[in-house]
Amino acid sequence: MKKNILGIFILLVAIFVITAMINPKFLNAYNMQNLIKWSSLYAVMSLGVAFVIITGGIDLSIGSVVGLVAVVLSICLKLEGMDPWSAIGITLALSLLIGFLHGVLITKAKVQPFVVTLCGLLVYRSMGRWLTDNQSIGPIPLEGDAGYANLEQIQGLDFVFSGKIAIGSFNLPTPAIFLFVLCIAAAIFLRRTIWGRYLFALGNNEEGTRYSGIDTDRMKILAYVLCSFFAGIAGILFAFELDSVQPAQTGEFYELYAIAAAVLGGCSLRGGEGTVLGVVIAAAVIRLIYNSINMVGISTHLEFGILGLVILLGVIGDEFLKKTVARKQAAQKA
């Protein structure tokens, strides 16, 4: 397991050092804050999809869930003038419901995860557009909005979800705190509770796990619920971070980032493998690549390409590293 993290960690450090050498401004506090912030936002989603990937499933709907959650939150807060905490509650409940629906369709109606969540991708995107008539909308009410009465409270929320906390001269973005808490929770859940154990078990051998008296269907549903829930939290974080939600665009393609980060971070799409730390580091690597491209001044046309190559080489390199280590161990034994 530690070999996994080693590979991706080396990659992180390498890109970091190279960028810093090319453009020293990369290292200044403001840029680091931004890097931490964006990494945290994307890492939350990646962490969520890791649960699903560990069970051997996949979730393509994450981006659309992020978009829909951000839309619903904005409608509740801005247009409906709902009590802010209830609004948060409703949006999270929505994300839980979506995850539950995925899980039920996958386990009970026996539709493949790829298909269920692909349809989810289409449907939630459509819902978001339809609910807002495709108007951009933000969570923070302006004068004249029903939610304006709650402005102070909502600004409080805004600080909670997208503020910065000064630690000496360094301003720590609050999403990092969310990520930290979710990380710890996810790590404990996966490594120290029976449910986490069951997720790994069923990802490796579903039948065998079922024969051990474990309700594998329920565990799978749990994984999808957690995934959507994390996407929901990410949706709220994005809404407050961007202060503006474009129903047709917000979150588009994010599922690919999330899955890429999970895979690069050591989750196997065959199921049964994955670590929280690896996924978080991988999410940071992806954001770092974007930041580096801007800092170094490479044409944005090449962004995607560089990202794709790094992921591919990262995965191949990781495989290679693992094999070499295994071969060395075998040689030592023999």
Next chain:
Amino acid sequence: MKKNILGIFILLVAIFVITAMINPKFLNAYNMQNLIKWSSLYAVMSLGVAFVIITGGIDLSIGSVVGLVAVVLSICLKLEGMDPWSAIGITLALSLLIGFLHGVLITKAKVQPFVVTLCGLLVYRSMGRWLTDNQSIGPIPLEGDAGYANLEQIQGLDFVFSGKIAIGSFNLPTPAIFLFVLCIAAAIFLRRTIWGRYLFALGNNEEGTRYSGIDTDRMKILAYVLCSFFAGIAGILFAFELDSVQPAQTGEFYELYAIAAAVLGGCSLRGGEGTVLGVVIAAAVIRLIYNSINMVGISTHLEFGILGLVILLGVIGDEFLKKTVARKQAAQKA
């Protein structure tokens, strides 16, 4: 196998009849021609990805391959003034090369298909943008372009790939002929040659197939090559059909349409299952849905949502149909 096609066929007829009842203009020849044309274009891609899905793999790069092929074709024809048939040859060779690369990475470097082709999705998109500086481009040269000298020949190509052939009062779009030929070829390949048999066998049990002395790696590479090749043909067809290529947009999301059609048409993502006819009908269903939405006058914000729901219900219904038939057969035997 026939049950599979039955379900999707019923769906096709149902949507067809309902739309025709709501808006009789739906049935007019012009609309039918368009429907056939678009269905053919998308079906070519879906057919391609079916080869890969039958082996138990997946190809997420199709859309980007379509985009890149269209870009390269346009550059060769319009800007480079290349001999038109060589240009076609180069673009097809490019698509073959891409498929070969995927296959090799998957079989030799042992990277999962999802990862390889996800990286492909990013890289080819990026290449297309970079080659054109992200400017729109079309295959047909305008005055002042180097390719203008070949204009007549290129217009001939344009007719071949996106013309219409009058059959009585009906104008049959040429892509339909391409589809027809490819369909027959694919069906014969899958059902009447040993390689087709090998694809199904390895999709069901790769190890077992290898133990029977079949070069499964080579067969897998073949599947990816065919998939990219079909995507390449689709790219040419799209370039001539639209006369315009947006490097950042052309082909975006097409992999999802293609995969959705393959799945709706009875391919199992677990591998080893699939029919040419089912896939083609499913591709037509998806285009039909889009056409119906426009003909009936439903808000375009709902397009995605309706598509998602139909795919989901289609797949569930198909599963249900298959189960019912199996149960009835069992009851008859018992």
Next chain:
Amino acid sequence: MGAVSSPYLEVKELRKSFPGVLALKGVSLSLAEGEVLALIGENGAGKSTLMKILAGVQPADEGDFQVKGEAVSFRSVNDAMDKGIALIHQELNLCGNLDLASNVFLGREPTRGGLIDEPTMRREARKYLDLVGLDLPVETIAGSLPIGKQQLVEIAKALSSNARVLIMDEPTSSLSQKETETLFGVVKDLREKGISVIYISHRLGEVIELADRVTVFRDGENAGDLAGDEINHNNMVKLMVGRDLSEFYDRKVHESGSIVLNVDQVCTPAFPASSLSLEVKSGEIVGIAGLVGAGRTELLQTIFGVTPALAGTIEICGELLALDNPRTAIKAGIALAPEDRKQHGLVLPMSVRENTSLPSLKRDANRGWLNDAAEAKVTNTAVKSMKIKTPTNEQIARFLSGGNQQKIVLGKWLAMKPKLLMLDEPTRGIDIGAKREIYKLMEKLAGEGMAILFVSSEMEEILGMADRAYVMHEGTIAGELDRDQLSEESIMHLATGNLVAA
């Protein structure tokens, strides 16, 4: 013993059908406390199906099911566990990514404060692993163990559930002699403690040694019961197949010819440090004996090109071959009926026809076009000569019994007319009737001059079939035994690493 007390567990007239198959046509079975009941029957008789019902894995269609006189119907494995019933499955069901302790306690992890109590779990797991004689650390990842050791983990897992009824579905099919003996000790121990055991096996010797009573199934129905002195080889066979099967190993002495296979100083990846050499002549049946994990499968796979050799040479009929994948091996005239029939031998979701013709498709094809006539001929020949019991050639292989599946594997290779046929545990999990047919076939092929190399963990089989045998121990050939040197003692001697041949 439990003669007077009412049965602990009783089923009557139980029925179960699968799509297209009526697996149980109304079977009955009873089990007393502290009783070891053996359940035997041919492949597909419905033994595993009934056991899965008893363990709550799948529901019955209809019928009575009582535990301690109380009617029950299990909806999940947990329901069965609550009633003290645990099943060791015929197929392995460990999670390859978890360690041994986690596997033993999967679904029943001890917790403290909501979290898994690892120290307690490891301590407890140690106890049960010791019980089945597995002295590996509890932190070992299950997937890295050979099948036999995994089977022991499964048994430890079932024991740890403190069940009142323990069902073992062919537990010894991948165990070595020594491990089997340990298991017998465990079963006898359980009986002492008043725990009931249902024991399913195709090895009648084991049944005779262990069973208090025997229930026989045939085609999803009860074929009869045997108790005490009635339990002997002949009675059981009569009930199972409905007739006598005398002369089990119908051996003749073979004329051996030229050398077909010559393996010289070959190193396999599993044991890179040791090399082995052996040879097989035409018309000869050569056995490879050894304990589980001795590297026999690995050796056959290396000869077949699945896992290429690290060093050494392999010659077929005097021709030096670079065997780096099965294709070259097949071209050279080698065939392998692999140990893992479902994973490596067959494409389960495909038909009998498609499976049988898979290796010969290319040979018979005309520039890549399928040759229907040739394919049909290959299939028909195989079905007829192998006596494959299938409704049609289009039947899906998955729905056939183990014996018939094995016959398909043999049939597809015979169509290739190999010079060397390698069989890895050719009769594992196969009923007595089919077993006998496979032995006959081996005889016939050897008689026709084919070279046959087979691996078996069943002592009887080696003794009964081999003209000559190699015994392997930890990746090396510990010794070679001629026909007249073959005995249970001599084999065990070599297999346990005692290099002094008896």
Next chain:
Amino acid sequence: GGDGTSSQSDAPSFAYVTNGIDPFWDLCAAGVRIAEKEFGVSCEVLMPPKGVVDQKRMMEAMLAKGIDGVAVSPIDADNQTPFLNEVCQNTILITQDADAPKSDRLVYIGTNNYKAGRALGGLVKSAIPDGGEVMIFVGRLEQLNARQRRQGVIDELLERPMQDLDQVKFDSVDSVNLSAEGSKYVIVDTRTDNFDKAKAKSNAEDAMTKYKDLKCMVGLFAYNPPACIDAIKEANKLGQIKVCGFDEQDALLQAIQDGHAHGTISQQPWEYGYESIKMLKSIYEGEQPANKYFELPFLVVDKSNIKEFWEKKKKMAELGKQG
């Protein structure tokens, strides 16, 4: 919804086809709705989600329905010309927002984006009269209007002469640190985000890291200025770095009102919708447009007129909602 064909079969039915999905187009739809009522016609508003393909298929569907006229914003005018001509043969075709000058379309209704860009440049000048570093943010530069706007800004800041809309010469997309003698301004870079708002914001953040002396951010697409404002606010540089923008997202209008942004150029999208339908109706009734180009005026919005402008926009947004 534009289910007009069945209910009022004798009234002419038109289609208003956009170049994508964007709130801008819903504001245009408001104008369409007003015109629908005023002129007694029905009109479907179609937003192709994924570029040229969807635009083509939607227009084909409209032709199949027997539509009486189409107003379209072509995505790739030059290359789409053959298809647009095909449409012309079957129905009335006008272009709006973006033109297809080589096609047979009857008229083009649009803003002069180059002029609008120059006006935006003017806003920048008034925002930072002492000159300094300016950076441009935009979704995509493959669109002609985006390039024209960008060029307008650059030309205005570098005191270059006015160019003709048809023959604008463009500076390379990748050019950095554009400056000119006699100008106090440097256009340090242009960054694109492919319509990803998160990317737009992080682009703005990265700009502040990279260019310490940045004085003004110019956002060319609707969501760009709000993204810039957000980033500036969080870097505690409100007021230090000015923002000038395009279009009329609420967040930008709020910022103008609060003094956090300097101003914006509005194309008054509702005018697009309204004028397009008005034009289609008059052509349908046999009138010939006087000129091939109908130039729509744009509006410079800053602190002085923000209140009334925002009121109007709110009204239009309400109207533009799809049934």
